[in-house]
Amino acid sequence: FVSTLCAARVPEERAASFVKTVNAFPGVTHHYRRDHEFNYWFTFIAPSGEALEMALAEIRERTGIEIASLRATAIYKIDATFAL
Numbered sequence: 001f002v003s004t005l006c007a008a009r010v011p012e013e014r015a016a017s018f019v020k021t022v023n024a025f026p027g028v029t030h031h032y033r034r035d036h037e038f039n040y041w042f043t044f045i046a047p048s049g050e051a052l053e054m055a056l057a058e059i060r061e062r063t064g065i066e067i068a069s070l071r072a073t074a075i076y077k078i079d080a081t082f083a084l
Contacts, residue, residue: 002052003045005070007038018063
């Protein structure tokens with residue numbers, strides 16, 4: 001699996017439609033609004049890079065909104081163990 005952090009500039013009058021479209025995709029794990037030029041952010045996970053790019057292209061096509069895909073350039077894993 002691969003994942004990416006996505007950011008989009010969404011006009012307020014199109015926000016509800018954009019959110020509904022993005023959240024309909026099962027690969028979306030988080031989606032939130034920020035007070036920033038890029039005002040809608042979401043994370044997306046897919047079985048492959050090709051599947052990820054196809055899904056983002058479909059979101060772009062359905063919404064007419066450009067999406068910046070910010071894929072990780074390095075992966076860092078930590079081992080967290082909790083005594084329960």
